Amino acid sequence: MSKKQFKAESKRLLEMMINSIYTHKEVFLRELLSNASDAIDKIYYKALTDDALSFNKDNYFIKLIPDQANRSLKILDTGIGMTKEELENNLGTIAKSGSLAFKKENEIKDGYDIIGQFGVGFYAAFMVADVVTVISKALGSDEAYKWESTGADGYTIEPVEKDSVGTEVILKIKENTEDENYDEYLQEYRLKSIIKKYSDFIRYPIKMDVTSNRLKEGSESEYEDYQEEQIINSMVPIWKKNKSELTDADYENFYSEKRYGFDKPIKHIHISVEGSIRYNAILYIPEKTPFDFYSKEFEKGLELYSNGVLIMEKCADLLPDHFSFVKGMVDSEDLSLNISREMLQHDRQLKLIAKNINKNIKSELLSLQRKEREKYEEFYQSFGRQLKYGVYNDFGANKELLQDLIMFYSSKEKKLVTLDEYVSRMPEDQKYIYYASGESIDRIEKLPQAEFVSEKGYEILYFTEDIDEFAIKMLMNYKEKEFKSISSGDLGIEGEDTKDESEANEKENKELFDFMKNILADKVKDVRISKRLKSHPVCLATEGEISIEMEKILAMMPN
Ligand code: ADP
Ligand code: MG
Numbered sequence: 001m002s003k004k005q006f007k008a009e010s011k012r013l014l015e016m017m018i019n020s021i022y023t024h025k026e027v028f029l030r031e032l033l034s035n036a037s038d039a040i041d042k043i044y045y046k047a048l049t050d051d052a053l054s055f056n057k058d059n060y061f062i063k064l065i066p067d068q069a070n071r072s073l074k075i076l077d078t079g080i081g082m083t084k085e086e087l088e089n090n091l092g093t094i095a096k097s098g099s100l101a102f103k104k105e106n107e108i109k110d111g112y113d114i115i116g117q118f119g120v121g122f123y124a125a126f127m128v129a130d131v132v133t134v135i136s137k138a139l140g141s142d143e144a145y146k147w148e149s150t151g152a153d154g155y156t157i158e159p160v161e162k163d164s165v166g167t168e169v170i171l172k173i174k175e176n177t178e179d180e181n182y183d184e185y186l187q188e189y190r191l192k193s194i195i196k197k198y199s200d201f202i203r204y205p206i207k208m209d210v211t212s213n214r215l216k217e218g219s220e221s222e223y224e225d226y227q228e229e230q231i232i233n234s235m236v237p238i239w240k241k242n243k244s245e246l247t248d249a250d251y252e253n254f255y256s257e258k259r260y261g262f263d264k265p266i267k268h269i270h271i272s273v274e275g276s277i278r279y280n281a282i283l284y285i286p287e288k289t290p291f292d293f294y295s296k297e298f299e300k301g302l303e304l305y306s307n308g309v310l311i312m313e314k315c316a317d318l319l320p321d322h323f324s325f326v327k328g329m330v331d332s333e334d335l336s337l338n339i340s341r342e343m344l345q346h347d348r349q350l351k352l353i354a355k356n357i358n359k360n361i362k363s364e365l366l367s368l369q370r371k372e373r374e375k376y377e378e379f380y381q382s383f384g385r386q387l388k389y390g391v392y393n394d395f396g397a398n399k400e401l402l403q404d405l406i407m408f409y410s411s412k413e414k415k416l417v418t419l420d421e422y423v424s425r426m427p428e429d430q431k432y433i434y435y436a437s438g439e440s441i442d443r444i445e446k447l448p449q450a451e452f453v454s455e456k457g458y459e460i461l462y463f464t465e466d467i468d469e470f471a472i473k474m475l476m477n478y479k480e481k482e483f484k485s486i487s488s489g490d491l492g493i494e495g496e497d498t499k500d501e502s503e504a505n506e507k508e509n510k511e512l513f514d515f516m517k518n519i520l521a522d523k524v525k526d527v528r529i530s531k532r533l534k535s536h537p538v539c540l541a542t543e544g545e546i547s548i549e550m551e552k553i554l555a556m557m558p559n
Contacts (some may be wrong), residue, residue, distance in 0.1 A: 011152045014094060018126050018151075021340040025180075028128050029191070030198035031121035032075045032169055034309055036062045037202045038099045038116050039079020039167060043139060045106055045114075046080070057204075064195075064208045064232075066186045071173045073129075073185060078166040081138040087147040087157055091134060095119045113203060113307055118339050126151040128185050129171035135160055136167040192232050201237040201308030201331075208232055237308055239280040239331055243270050255284055258303070260327035263288040266379050269328075269364050277352050279332035283361065285368075286327055289382040293325065300324035302357075305331035311341055318354050322390025322398055323361050325383045330357070358401070365405055369418065377416055380407055388471040396474040403475055408461035408468065409441055411454055417461075419478040427457060431492040432484035433477075435461040437469050448536030449486040456493055460486060487541050 022028075040060045047055035065074040082090060082098075090098040099116030125132045130150060137144035144162030149155035162168075174182040184190040188210055195206055209227040216222040238246065238254050251268040255261065265284035272280050283302070292298045300321070301314030308331060319326055330353060336345040344350055369376040380387075384407065391402045407416040412425075422433060434453050438444035444462045453460055463469050472483045484491060509529070516527045530539065 010094070014123060014126070014151060017094070017120065018123050021120070022124060022127065023340070023342060025127045026185075026194050027198065027342075028124040029075075029185075029194045030309060031124040033062060033195070033199045033202055033206060034115040035099075035122060035169075036075060036077035036079055036167070037199075037204055038114050039077050039081070040204050041113050042080040042099075042102055045102075046139070049106075061205045061207055062202070064191060064206065066188065066191060066208075068186045071175075071186065073171045073173055073191075075169045075171075076166065077168075078164065081141070081165050081167055082134075082136040082145075083138040083141055084143070084145045084157060086138065087134065087136060087145055090119070091122060091147055091149075092155060093119070094123065115307060115309060117337075118341075120339060121341070123151075125169065125171055128173055128182055130174050131172035133170040133172075134167060135162055135170070137162045137165050139165050195232045198310045200233045200310075201235065201240075201305070202233055203235055203308070205231040205235065206233045237280075237305075237331065239270065239272075239282050239329070240308075243272075246270070251282070251284075254282065255327070258329070260284055261286045261288070261290065265327070266375050267364065267368055269360060271357070271360055273356065277332065277334050277349050279330055279334070279353055281328060281330040281353075281357060283326050283328035283357070285361075285365070285379055286325060287378065287382065289325075293383075294385070298324070302326070303329035304335075305329060306335045306337055306341070307331070307333050309341075311335070311337060312343070315350070317347065317350050318357060320354070320358050320390070320398070321393060322387055322402060323358065325386060326361055362401055362405065369405065377407075380416065385465060385467060388465070388467045391471040392467060392474045399475050403478060406471070408435070408463065411445075411450065411460040411462065413459075422459060422461065423479045423481055425459065426481070430456075430458050431481075433461065433481045434458055434484050434486050434491075435463050435469070435472065436486045437463040440464055447486070448539035449541070451536070453486050453491065453493070458493075487539070489541055 040062075043053070043060070044055050047053040060078045062078075063074075063076045065076065066072075067074070086098060090096055095118065097116050097119035099114050100119070103114055103117075132149055132151070134147040135144060136147070144160050145157055146160040147155055147157050171185075173185050174180075176182050188208065191208065192210070195208075199206060207229050210230045211225050212228055213223050214226055216224045238250060248268075251270075252264060255265050255268070261284075263286055266287045267285040269281070269283040269285075271283070281302075290298065299314050299316070300319050301312075301316040302318040303310060304312040304315040304318065315330070318330055332349065332353065334349055336349070337343070338345050365376070365379075368379065387402055387405050391399050391406060404418060404420060407418050409415065410417040410422065419433070426433075436444045436447055436450055438447065441462055441464060444450060444460075444464070450460055463472070469485075475483070477483065513527050517524075520527065524540075530541075
């Protein structure tokens, strides 16, 4: 039996594809600029092996020319261009990528900058344009050709005059509709911001004539508009620069330029990894808690770049919840992107990067804690709660990672201390790590039991946040020392009431205790004599694992 080919309504397919793969129309520009950059890269690669060809970086650029009067936007490049056949093959065949083929043909293994691979990006132009015209002259060819299409009903190709090698893509921008504004794609300001957002780190200059204002010559008060060619993109991303060349100010500028926050970061972390997976990352520990940080609205995530092109603005999978406050970006050459280049095909690489980043952040925080305590305390004021949630969440899966980062106020030091510091100061006869829960430091200091433990010379950690005790319950112990609430029944301290003693005492005062129990019948389980009291007449104690403070919180939680 002879096999039949599938027939496809290419018109419909094209429409469906264009309108379903991209979330934002503005990415059309990212796609066209990526193609232009690829086209220049191809000359660069050819020059590497072809002696007749020299590559002088200064001659290569991309230029954007918006023309509001004619509703056209031209993207011009000085790249390798396309022959008639290439126009036909690459732009006339959906899902055919000349760039991918180029990488294979030229055996560019670490094809480190060529972006194209799926052969669909170009058609994104139809999201914003009614007509797309491509005028191209290929390297080594005397002829130039014009390809033109209105998207739905095919394309035409005809010879045309063009002096220089390269390609011009001309978009006839759509008219505004009720719910869609297309005018913006002709506005300098908007175009600039799209370039900055997605294509800031394209390696070649992206130029545009930008209108500015200046004082008229000879005048002191009259201004005039003038046009000036500007390079819009930064080209070399900060994360590809050598760490030794960068100053704190450079990192801070990048932080505010990228609007990671309006504060000044406490610390930056610059990671470059060359291994089974290559990536660069610049991460920041912010100083201030974002206003929505502890709310449902807060979205964690890092920017994800593939070869300098923005893929995702907030990639949540790169950050564990306990470090959700971290800001910054990751750039990798090794990501397998899906067709829209907004997502990844496999998350294996991402998981690997996330794992490394997790470890990196932890060790940086630890070094901050050890070397720059004041800064760490500042950080801890803002985000300590998140770390404690991290200890508690996921059934304590991250407790090992986080236990050294958490701190509590100490009765002895009158400031935040780490568990390690606490344990290393413990007198030999002290069995437990003692803590006390309460609304505030003040209130805890007035607890009758605190007096007893402190007089023994033992340090007490004050738990003033509702998460504290829950986190510690998950931790269970630190360096083999168990945690003990000072209001628990058995404190493991000598001189404390033993069961026999209190029973004897209780017998002696049976009448009094029975009387008290009767009055407090629905409030307490038992009334006992205690030796823990110093200047206070009475205190509350619990027997089980749940402290009075925890009970209060649990009672407040919705079921
Ligand atoms: P991709 O970039 O994923 O290959 P596109 O649909 O964006 O897919 O482009 C299809 C092909 O068209 C590219 O692979 C390339 O061969 C060719 N092409 C597109 N734009 C240009 C350009 N400005 N200069 C040279 N070739 C181009
Ligand atoms: Mg492309």
